[in-house]
Amino acid sequence: MYTTSDLRKGLKINIDGQPYIITDFQFSKPGKGQALYRCRLRNMVTSNSMDRTFRSNDKFDKADLEERTVQFLYAQGDEYHFMDTKSYEQMALTTEQMGDAVKYLIDNMEVDVLLFEGRPIGVTVPTFVNLTVTAAEPYAKGDTSGSDTKPVTVETGYVLQVPPFVEEGDKLQIDTRTGEYVTRVKE
Amino acid sequence: MLSPSGLRQRARLIQALRRFFIERGYLEVDTPVRVPAPAPEAYIIPEPSGDWFLQTSPELCMKRLLAGGAERIFQICKCFRQAERGSRHLPEFTMLEWYRAGIGYRELMPECEELFLALARELTGGDRLETSSGPVSLAAPWERLTVAEAFARHAPLSAEAALAAGRFDELLVTQVEPRLGLGRPTFLHDYPAALGALARLRPDDPAVAERFEIYVDGLELANGFSELTDPAEQRRRFAAERQRIEADGRRPGPLPDKFLAALAAMPEAAGIALGVDRLLMLLAGAESIERVVTFTPEEL
Numbered sequence A: 001m002y003t004t005s006d007l008r009k010g011l012k013i014n015i016d017g018q019p020y021i022i023t024d025f026q027f028s029k030p031g032k033g034q035a036l037y038r039c040r041l042r043n044m045v046t047s048n049s050m051d052r053t054f055r056s057n058d059k060f061d062k063a064d065l066e067e068r069t070v071q072f073l074y075a076q077g078d079e080y081h082f083m084d085t086k087s088y089e090q091m092a093l094t095t096e097q098m099g100d101a102v103k104y105l106i107d108n109m110e111v112d113v114l115l116f117e118g119r120p121i122g123v124t125v126p127t128f129v130n131l132t133v134t135a136a137e138p139y140a141k142g143d144t145s146g147s148d149t150k151p152v153t154v155e156t157g158y159v160l161q162v163p164p165f166v167e168e169g170d171k172l173q174i175d176t177r178t179g180e181y182v183t184r185v186k187e
Numbered sequence B: 001m002l003s004p005s006g007l008r009q010r011a012r013l014i015q016a017l018r019r020f021f022i023e024r025g026y027l028e029v030d031t032p033v034r035v036p037a038p039a040p041e042a043y044i045i046p047e048p049s050g051d052w053f054l055q056t057s058p059e060l061c062m063k064r065l066l067a068g069g070a071e072r073i074f075q076i077c078k079c080f081r082q083a084e085r086g087s088r089h090l091p092e093f094t095m096l097e098w099y100r101a102g103i104g105y106r107e108l109m110p111e112c113e114e115l116f117l118a119l120a121r122e123l124t125g126g127d128r129l130e131t132s133s134g135p136v137s138l139a140a141p142w143e144r145l146t147v148a149e150a151f152a153r154h155a156p157l158s159a160e161a162a163l164a165a166g167r168f169d170e171l172l173v174t175q176v177e178p179r180l181g182l183g184r185p186t187f188l189h190d191y192p193a194a195l196g197a198l199a200r201l202r203p204d205d206p207a208v209a210e211r212f213e214i215y216v217d218g219l220e221l222a223n224g225f226s227e228l229t230d231p232a233e234q235r236r237r238f239a240a241e242r243q244r245i246e247a248d249g250r251r252p253g254p255l256p257d258k259f260l261a262a263l264a265a266m267p268e269a270a271g272i273a274l275g276v277d278r279l280l281m282l283l284a285g286a287e288s289i290e291r292v293v294t295f296t297p298e299e300l
Helices: A095-103 B006-022 B059-067 B107-122 B147-154 B159-164 B168-179 B229-249 B256-262 B274-282
Strands: A012-015 A017-028 A035-044 A051-057 A059-062 A065-076 A079-084 A090-094 A110-116 A119-124 A128-138 A150-154 A157-164 A169-173 A178-186 B052-054 B072-080 B093-102 B128-131 B134-137 B143-146 B186-192 B205-216 B219-226 B269-275
Touching: A035 B168, A065 B072, A079 A095, A090 A095, A090 A119, A095 A119, A095 B052, A119 B072, A150 A169, A178 B159, A178 B269, B006 B072, B006 B093, B006 B274, B059 B072, B059 B093, B059 B256, B059 B269, B093 B107, B093 B274, B107 B186, B107 B219, B128 B147, B128 B256, B128 B274, B134 B256, B143 B147, B147 B159, B147 B168, B159 B168, B219 B274, B229 B256, B269 B274
Parallel strands: B143 B186
Antiparallel strands: A012 A017, A012 A059, A017 A035, A035 A051, A065 A079, A065 A110, A079 A090, A110 A119, A128 A150, A128 A169, A150 A157, A169 A178, B072 B093, B093 B269, B128 B134, B186 B205, B205 B219, B219 B269
16 A cells, blocks of 8 residues: 555556556645645556546555566467466467557567556567568669658568668668667678 | 755855844744644644654744743744655755734735845845746735635635635645736735634634735745734634544644643734745745755755
8 A cells, every 4th residue: 555655756556446657746735734646647558647636645556567578479360479488377468458569579579568467458579679671662763752761661560761771681670669760780 | 965056045045034033123032843742733744753743833932932021033943744745845844933022914914025025135136036937026015815815816616615615725726826926926815714723813804814825936935924812712723623633534742731821921923934945946946945955855
């Protein structure tokens, strides 16, 4: 149990059975009046934000969260299957829960999965991933559009903008925070 | 930790405060910080110190000095309040309190105007302050706004209805305070009687207490009132506060009996408590109280 004196930015609490992270926190109190604890909270499952004001005697349940390293096994329909690298336990996430991570996911990749009350609610892929280009148009020399990039498709099906010299079969480093090309990687 | 220039600014403020009151014939006093029975107040939680408590304010001791014959006294001291920590709150902070026999809260207001002007001239060289909401002119007279007027103007409920609905503090903080003290300081005055445990009620309107707060740029800086000098009434008020403390799930401390006994001898007086750290925030243009104290609790 947390009390209002534990409230701070970054604290994860359980409200109505949902995990929330405090993204903004303000303590207010008129000199002779009641303390108010104003919080902005983000739902860690839906990413929706809300504002809540708490008072001195309010109590909070800790959000039962756990992070585990898992290995990607396979996708089937709307489900992505992973295996815990320590316990070998298997678990599945939906496409919606996967979010942007599906753009970077290849067989055997290790990712961190976040569990709320034992159920997976999201994954974090490594900040940088290396993916092979499976389709690239040759760069049109006479291109007058003025752009100095071209689109390529990588092995996961993700399409991104890269410099003209990138060819099919190249391995690219991609920043998963922005989804952008970083560099070409030599094998 | 405060930088050398921050330390100098803080020292200049405290020295200017002393000079202001000494020049006006006030006597500096230093009452004990550790006391057996702080005033019971619903939402101010004292810090225990052995079987006693650290003072939440020097108010009771200073009023006993008035009862003993002192006429103009001031004190700059540390006060302690549990569970108060935010961009405008520290659990240990510096308070200035001053009391003057023979006047009421209305006569105290011009002295506040003079004090702020003197300090601004000393520390910033002018009568205007740059604040987050724009320039504020400290020239007298400041705005005088009753609590009822402020709620009517800025809140969705009247002050009376807000109090009945248990939403007075919430609406004060979220709707009213941010709109006070813009352009010039505001005296927010005449609080609902229930919100002035140590203040006299207005003889012509006992529904309100003769209490005021100073706001500049939405920042609450000082709380003053015409002092309640009726021991029987003060005892009833304390009993009501103790009930609210119990309703809040805490155990009230002992009653300050010696203060209550002294009150019968206390002359009519007005007194005010001003947060020195907040005043420095305002004069230094600091966004957070952490920027004006030598150390925050987290830095110790």
